[in-house]
Each structure stands twice: as C-alpha cells, then as structure tokens.
Amino acid sequence: MKFGGHQSFHLRDQWLYKGIYWTNQSSQILLNNKKNTEKAMQEMGVGKNMVDSIRYWLKATKLIKTDIKGFILTDTASKILEKDPYFELNGTLFLIHYLLVTNKEEATTWYWFFNHFSANEFEKESLENTFSAYIQMKTNRKIKDTTLDKDLSCLLRMYQSIKWIGKKNPETETPSPFTKYGWIEKKGEKFVRNKLNPIDFNIHIFAHILYIFWKNYLSQPESVKLEDLSLKENSPGRIFHFSLEEMNDFIEACSKKHFYLNYSRTGGYFIIQPKEANLKKSLDNYYKEMSV
Numbered sequence: 001m002k003f004g005g006h007q008s009f010h011l012r013d014q015w016l017y018k019g020i021y022w023t024n025q026s027s028q029i030l031l032n033n034k035k036n037t038e039k040a041m042q043e044m045g046v047g048k049n050m051v052d053s054i055r056y057w058l059k060a061t062k063l064i065k066t067d068i069k070g071f072i073l074t075d076t077a078s079k080i081l082e083k084d085p086y087f088e089l090n091g092t093l094f095l096i097h098y099l100l101v102t103n104k105e106e107a108t109t110w111y112w113f114f115n116h117f118s119a120n121e122f123e124k125e126s127l128e129n130t131f132s133a134y135i136q137m138k139t140n141r142k143i144k145d146t147t148l149d150k151d152l153s154c155l156l157r158m159y160q161s162i163k164w165i166g167k168k169n170p171e172t173e174t175p176s177p178f179t180k181y182g183w184i185e186k187k188g189e190k191f192v193r194n195k196l197n198p199i200d201f202n203i204h205i206f207a208h209i210l211y212i213f214w215k216n217y218l219s220q221p222e223s224v225k226l227e228d229l230s231l232k233e234n235s236p237g238r239i240f241h242f243s244l245e246e247m248n249d250f251i252e253a254c255s256k257k258h259f260y261l262n263y264s265r266t267g268g269y270f271i272i273q274p275k276e277a278n279l280k281k282s283l284d285n286y287y288k289e290m291s292v
Contacts, residue, residue: 005056076099093177161179182194
C-alpha cells in the first residue's frame with residue numbers, strides 16, 4: 001500500500017508526455033538526487049515537488065520501470081511515445097486509467113475507489129469514512145487520516161468535471177486529462193459518479209485491456225466466463241462500470257468483427273476463449289485505425 005506519493009499534485013495534462021519523453025532521453029533524469037532533479041526541473045519546466053510527483057505518476061500508471069541505471073520506459077510507454085506522445089486519443093487515456101486504478105501497490109486509493117467503492121452518489125465525509133474502514137481492515141499500519149484525505153481529494157480533482165467559476169480558468173489551474181470525461185460530478189454537497197458511454201470505447205482498446213486482465217489477473221486460463229470479465233476485481237466491466245449486457249456487446253464485437261476471441265454459451269454460461277496471438281496485436285490495431 002502506498003499513499004501520498006503524488007505530493008498533493010493531481011496528474012496534470014502534459015506531465016505524462018514530459019515524463020516519458022525525458023525518460024526516453026535519459027534513464028537517470030528522474031533519479032531522486034540533487035543533480036538529476038535539477039536537470040529534470042530545468043528540462044520539464046517544473047518545481048522540485050512536481051518532479052517527484054511526475055516520477056510517482058509515471059510509476060503509478062506503469063509507464064516506467066526500474067532499470068540498473070535508473071528508469072526505462074515500459075513497452076506500453078514506448079508504444080504511446082511513438083503513436084500518441086501527447087496523450088490526445090481517448091483510447092490512450094482509457095488504457096492509462098486502467099493501468100493506474102489496477103496498481104494496488106503504487107496507487108492504493110485509486111485501486112480501492114474503482115474496485116471496491118460502489119456508491120454512485122456520496123458525500124466527502126462518507127467517502128472518507130468508508131475508505132478509512134477499508135484501510136484499517138487491510139493493514140496494521142497506522143495511516144494518518146490527513147494522508148488518506150489528501151489522496152481522496154487528489155482523486156476527486158483528477159476525475160471531477162470542471163466548471164470554471166470566477167478567476168479560475170485553464171491558464172491558472174491545469175486540469176487532469178481525465179476531467180473532460182466527467183466521471184465524477186459535484187452537485188451541491190454531493191458527488192455523483194457518471195459512467196462512460198460504451199459507444200465511446202474503441203473495441204481494440206477494450207480488447208487490449210481484456211488481454212491485460214486475462215494475462216495478469218486471471219493467469220491466462222483457456223476459457224473465461226462473461227461474469228469474470230464483468231465483475232471480478234480489476235476486470236474491464238468493474239473498472240469502467242459496464243453492465244453485463246454492455247459487456248456482452250463488447251465480447252460479441254471482439255468475436256465477430258476482430259477475431260480476438262471465441263464466444264459460446266455452455267451450461268447456461270457465456271464462455272470466452274481468448275486468442276492470445278490476436279489480442280497481442282490489439283494496441284497496434286488501435287493506433288493503426290486512429291492514424292487512417
């Protein structure tokens with residue numbers, strides 16, 4: 001479990017680009033020492049605490065990994081740097097969101113909110129109480145309430161739709177790249193969770209996320225039930241709040257249109273048999289389609 005690594009800065013637009021670009025230039029630029037931090041500050045045009053935050057977000061979104069000399073890009077980050085370096089495509093951001101909220105070790109608060117917190121309408125106090133109870137149940141470590149509150153506040157800022165009021169504008173407050181989707185909305189004293197419209201979810205990105213889930217969280221079984229892809233921890237359906245019917249539509253599209261899997265009904269269950277060789281190509285297929 002990890003809390004507060006973001007230095008109270010939410011993930012800001014352009015930070016991921018700056019992070020993967022400069023990590024690709026130098027594996028040492030994000031090392032936590034005076035020399036490299038000063039270089040990162042100069043090249044990225046940010047303060048010291050922001051450098052620490054950028055390093056954290058790159059690790060939390062699984063875009064960098066530790067190397068013998070420092071940090072290197074993951075395969076996903078290398079692909080994004082080549083095809084969508086400024087994180088402009090919805091599919092890229094949906095993938096980053098999935099990688100972040102399934103990272104239980106580095107982004108515990110985000111993992112909990114999208115995997116275990118089921119309320120669609122809530123107040124900040126109830127959110128804090130529920131999260132605190134979960135943490136107390138999962139660890140003997142004493143985590144300060146102020147630390148947990150900072151994480152929750154950061155999460156809400158990252159996903160809350162923005163209504164510019166008074167002196168606030170895009171030039172005085174840099175939003176998260178996720179705010180445009182309006183997945184969290186403030187209504188009076190309450191927060192409301194909105195879900196993504198399935199129509200906006202590209203089938204190749206869905207297939208790639210399905211592949212990550214099947215490979216990393218289901219240990220690559222030969223066949224999978226539809227309910228597993230919809231309801232299990234870290235499943236596409238659970239993370240993006242898709243219904244069984246919506247998931248069924250995605251699976252049928254993956255089967256009929258793009259041959260990412262076989263799909264059949266057996267003993268009252270819908271059974272999916274992933275085609276690994278085809279699923280491996282799904283991210284490339286997405287960027288190829290977007291470049292046309």
